[in-house]
């Protein structure tokens with residue numbers, strides 16, 4: 001595999017085309033004062049997804065209590081109190097955007113007693129009340145492995161329960177210091193074994209991991225009952241964030257896909273621009289057919 005960051009390769013040149021509904025998506029999100037991980041995490045697919053009329057809603061504000069070195073989301077030990085109207089506003093936006101599949105994520109609020117689990121529940125219920133046919137994907141934080149908070153959210157039975165391991169265990173200290181690889185795998189196992197949910201996780205590559213480490217982590221996910229996985233290239237949001245160690249070629253992403261499918265994943269998305277909720281609607285429709 002090609003190594004060493006060097007110049008950004010051709011395949012990572014972002015297509016900045018914005019389609020017709022890009023502006024209407026942005027206006028709608030602003031009108032409902034909603035945060036998205038698309039904007040807060042500087043996602044490279046924002047133009048494409050908003051032009052498709054989809055977005056990933058960021059719950060509990062846009063300030064996180066964690067300090068993951070790859071993430072562009074704002075950070076503070078005591079973020080502002082969450083907006084009590086957020087659940088209802090998200091439900092209204094889901095309806096206005098005529099989404100078939102709504103993807104929810106959140107910052108990590110270690111400052112809240114239940115990590116914000118109550119807000120997650122309210123949001124899921126508000127969406128279901130307004131648009132019962134919409135499928136919901138919850139990309140949840142680890143709630144500090146608080147089993148009560150995890151069960152509260154998992155009992156709402158989202159169609160897809162997503163939680164990213166983000167990277168391989170040897171890089172946790174550097175990449176997501178407040179998280180635990182074991183706890184993240186345990187969370188996915190709990191969602192599958194205790195709640196029977198369709199589970200999904202995601203990895204970023206290009207942070208210094210080896211191919212063997214990626215293979216081991218993919219197998220770990222399978223051993224913890226994970227059904228779907230996304231694998232994408234890490235891109236440095238700013239010079240203050242973790243530097244890119246290497247750019248993975250499209251051919252190598254194809255190799256990861258082949259390996260992951262052989263390992264037993266029902267659905268794999270692997271490519272330079274792949275992110276946890278990239279084309280999540282397509283994946284969830286597929287998973288309904290097979291999971």
Ligand code: SF4
Nearest residue numbers: 064066068071073108
């Ligand atoms: S937990 Fe980490 S990845 Fe998630 S929003 Fe906070 S800083 Fe970013």
